[in-house]
Amino acid sequence: MIRVLLWLLGGALLGGIVHLATVLLLPRMATQDAYSRLSPLARVNAISPIPAPTPENAAMPFMDPAFAMSVCRYDLSDGPLKFSVPVSLAYTSVSFYTRSEVAYYAINDRAAGRRVIELDLMTTEQRNDLPENDEITAADRLIVESPTNTGLSVIKTLAPEPSMLAMARNALAAAQCRPQ
Numbered sequence: 001m002i003r004v005l006l007w008l009l010g011g012a013l014l015g016g017i018v019h020l021a022t023v024l025l026l027p028r029m030a031t032q033d034a035y036s037r038l039s040p041l042a043r044v045n046a047i048s049p050i051p052a053p054t055p056e057n058a059a060m061p062f063m064d065p066a067f068a069m070s071v072c073r074y075d076l077s078d079g080p081l082k083f084s085v086p087v088s089l090a091y092t093s094v095s096f097y098t099r100s101e102v103a104y105y106a107i108n109d110r111a112a113g114r115r116v117i118e119l120d121l122m123t124t125e126q127r128n129d130l131p132e133n134d135e136i137t138a139a140d141r142l143i144v145e146s147p148t149n150t151g152l153s154v155i156k157t158l159a160p161e162p163s164m165l166a167m168a169r170n171a172l173a174a175a176q177c178r179p180q
Helices: 002-029 034-038 124-128 162-173
Strands: 047-050 067-075 081-086 092-098 103-108 116-123 143-146 150-158 176-179
Touching (some): 034 067, 047 162, 067 162, 092 143, 116 124, 124 143
Parallel strands (some): 116 143
Antiparallel strands (some): 081 116, 081 176, 092 103, 092 150
16 A cells, blocks of 8 residues: 555656656747747837738737737847837837746836836846936936847827727837837
């Protein structure tokens, strides 16, 4: 009886180790991650619209057709970037992801409190190189520090009704992601 319990305990322990190793390693081994899927559609350091999802074809899985979406595939090795995203009537959000899909910052129109979400994206080294200016406060300039040089910025705008989707896409068309 004890031998059977030891075999069961050993099998459960081995199964747990295999399960944990699989869960931790599979995302690193995946070839069709978000960055790879969006690379052919998105230019570097520029806003690129993502086509609306259809039942047969979608750039990313589980895309909501009520949202218009654009992406900026950024590379900070040449310097910081300036983001400017006009706020739509319903809802607008900007979120930042590293190359390995780790979300590190997000802001929406309600948190920004303005008609345009403006922020500077840079690495920690680039932020340390900024000159100190006592007249510019943290409220005047929103700086987002990227943990990596490359990544994705996803901009989403809600169209509460299908007839408003064109208006949401127009708001995204005015968004900018450009070197400073």
